[in-house]
Structure formats: structure tokens, C-alpha cells
Amino acid sequence: MPFARISLQRGKSAAYLRTLADQLHRALVEAFEVPPDDRFQIIHQHEPGELIVDRDYLGGPRSADYVLIHLTAGRPRSAATKQAFYRRAVALLGEAPGLRPQDVMIVIASTQAEDWSFAGGVAALVAAEVQS
Amino acid sequence: MPFARISLQRGKSAAYLRTLADQLHRALVEAFEVPPDDRFQIIHQHEPGELIVDRDYLGGPRSADYVLIHLTAGRPRSAATKQAFYRRAVALLGEAPGLRPQDVMIVIASTQAEDWSFAGGVAALVAAEVQS
Amino acid sequence: MPFARISLQRGKSAAYLRTLADQLHRALVEAFEVPPDDRFQIIHQHEPGELIVDRDYLGGPRSADYVLIHLTAGRPRSAATKQAFYRRAVALLGEAPGLRPQDVMIVIASTQAEDWSFAGGVAALVAAEVQS
Numbered sequence: 001m002p003f004a005r006i007s008l009q010r011g012k013s014a015a016y017l018r019t020l021a022d023q024l025h026r027a028l029v030e031a032f033e034v035p036p037d038d039r040f041q042i043i044h045q046h047e048p049g050e051l052i053v054d055r056d057y058l059g060g061p062r063s064a065d066y067v068l069i070h071l072t073a074g075r076p077r078s079a080a081t082k083q084a085f086y087r088r089a090v091a092l093l094g095e096a097p098g099l100r101p102q103d104v105m106i107v108i109a110s111t112q113a114e115d116w117s118f119a120g121g122v123a124a125l126v127a128a129e130v131q132s
Numbered sequence: 133m134p135f136a137r138i139s140l141q142r143g144k145s146a147a148y149l150r151t152l153a154d155q156l157h158r159a160l161v162e163a164f165e166v167p168p169d170d171r172f173q174i175i176h177q178h179e180p181g182e183l184i185v186d187r188d189y190l191g192g193p194r195s196a197d198y199v200l201i202h203l204t205a206g207r208p209r210s211a212a213t214k215q216a217f218y219r220r221a222v223a224l225l226g227e228a229p230g231l232r233p234q235d236v237m238i239v240i241a242s243t244q245a246e247d248w249s250f251a252g253g254v255a256a257l258v259a260a261e262v263q264s
Numbered sequence: 265m266p267f268a269r270i271s272l273q274r275g276k277s278a279a280y281l282r283t284l285a286d287q288l289h290r291a292l293v294e295a296f297e298v299p300p301d302d303r304f305q306i307i308h309q310h311e312p313g314e315l316i317v318d319r320d321y322l323g324g325p326r327s328a329d330y331v332l333i334h335l336t337a338g339r340p341r342s343a344a345t346k347q348a349f350y351r352r353a354v355a356l357l358g359e360a361p362g363l364r365p366q367d368v369m370i371v372i373a374s375t376q377a378e379d380w381s382f383a384g385g386v387a388a389l390v391a392a393e394v395q396s
Contacts, residue, residue: 014181021184043182049278050307079378083387090385101384108379114211115240120233121222123215146313175314246343247372252365253354255347
């Protein structure tokens, strides 16, 4: 149910962007209790001056690969689940497309099931009944 | 008071986009307790690879017309109001610009009145006093 | 800890955008309890038809300089702090780049510390321990 806004500097290949999105989705499925076919991702590509990040973390500055992942979750998760997801996302994005840990930032906004209408003008729970 | 981020694939005409935004606003006025002159909409147009939506709903896949409407509401609404709004939005967007129900997705984030400053550095309630 | 999405019409110079972002950050530091080196800003530039704002405030219409600042805060602030921030932001943005009060709109979304992973797959509090 979550959807993710993925913001980064323009200039990566289509394959890079797809790998980034695939790995993020994999982390959501493995560590954030998201079904595999439940995927909504929007990539925002920015010019360098449009993405302003000054703070350094973990002993080194952000690079031009910096990605800010703004996740809107369909229901609240525990702090432990969030932390497991952060770790898994950074590990998978490190494998491919090869992001450094310093360049992965994640922010989660939580909503409730009634805040979602996936299609057809029905709320999430109703949609689930239609599908099942 | 709400504002809407409307995300879709690039390539529609200016008239199509305006109609989409007009119909969404009409649904907000008719079914979400929004005054007619209270309108804030941002359209994000994306390349195909920037908008990743894999899940099918209601028996058919999303099309290239898929629209994700991310609404930030100025105060919480009841589940019944949200559901009425979903239905009205899909009905009106089906009339014009002609969106299929499967292609309309809506997510609502709720805030409080004090989270809004419409102008002039004053919070919403203060602004209302200035105006009235 | 907050991050800001700054939406405005395309067409301003790089220097204008930087000044706008700098002044917003200054308002956050001075009036929103944000450390100076805690800065995350994303600028979304839009074509005229992509930014639809009909409502007039404070006796005059919005201009083409209209800016919508969508702030995601790392923890809730009091209503008084929010109001002080609105006032300070409008004052500073009026000084430079010279925005009229009517053209500055701010919306705040609140999250919790556990919703943030700044880097390295660790949650905010853990990251703070790593750094200190």
C-alpha cells in the first residue's frame, strides 16, 4: 500500500532508475510488510540546484548520488519494523545500483487504510473485498 | 484548504490537465467540504519510467492515463466523507477528461488548521479573521 | 530534521532559487528549532498550467512569484512555534528574494523521529549516537 516519492539528481540511466526502484520495492516487501504486487513509485529527477542537502552523516559528505525516499505508508508500523526496513533498504541499494550508505535518506509518513482509494472510487478495504 | 499533488505521465494537452484539475476540485467542493474558492493544485508530469505502478485493480491493468492524486487535507474527515469523495472524484473524472475508474488513485494525508499559513505569515485561523 | 518541498513557477534564476532556499532555512533555524546544519530542501519548478492557485488572500491576488512550501517536520511543534515560523519566513522572504506576503504559502506535515533515517540505514536517534 505504500507509495514512494524518490528524489535524486537528474542524469542517471533508465536502467539505474529502474534498479533503484526495484531494490527499494524489494526492501519494502522483505522488511516493511508490503505485498509483492503492491507497488507505487514516483521518481522526481532534479537539477543540481534543486536538491539542497548540506548535512554530512557518518563521516562523509553526501555525493551527487544522494537519494531522498519519501514514503507514504498505508498504516503505521512499529519503530522496530521501520529500523529493519531502513537497514534492508540501505543494504539492497548498496548491492545495486551501488549507493553508499551516506547517500540514502528515508522519511516515512503514515496514513490509515481509509485514506487510500486505489481505483474505482472505493476505499482500500472495499477494494480488497471486490478483489477477493 | 486542501492542496493536491496530481501525478501523471507527461504528454497530455493543457486543456486535458485543466479539465482534470477542474473536475478534481469540483469533487472536493461537492463531497469533501471544501469552499469553491479554496483551491491549491500542483501537477507533476513524469516520463514513463518515472511512474511505476505494477498492481492491477478491478479486473484490468492501469493504463498510461493513470493518475495518482495525493491530497493534503486541512483537517481530518470521516471515513464516510472520504469514501463519498472517492466515488464523486472517479465519477467526475470519468465524465471528463474521461478517465477509467482503474486509472484514478487517491491518497489523503491529514493535517490541522494550525499547519497552514495561506499567506502573509499568519496561521489559517488568524488569516480567516483578517479576511472576515 | 525537517525537509521542505518548495514549489514555484519555472523561470527564476539559480541565484533567486538559492536565496529563497537560504532564507527559508534561516527562518527554520531562527524560529522552528532546527540546527543550522540540518538542511534538506527540494525545489519543484512548474510550468504555469501546473500550478493552480485561485484563492486570493489579504486583499490581493497571488502573483507569478507564488511559492508553496510543503514542510515535513521531524517532530511536532506547538501552534505558537508554527505561527512564529510563518511570520519569520514571510519576513525573511520579503527581504530576499523579495516575495510579497500574499505569495508565501506554507503547509506543515509532522512526523516522529523514528520516521527518519538520514543515512546508513539507521533511524535518527541511532544516527545521532553514531555521530556524537
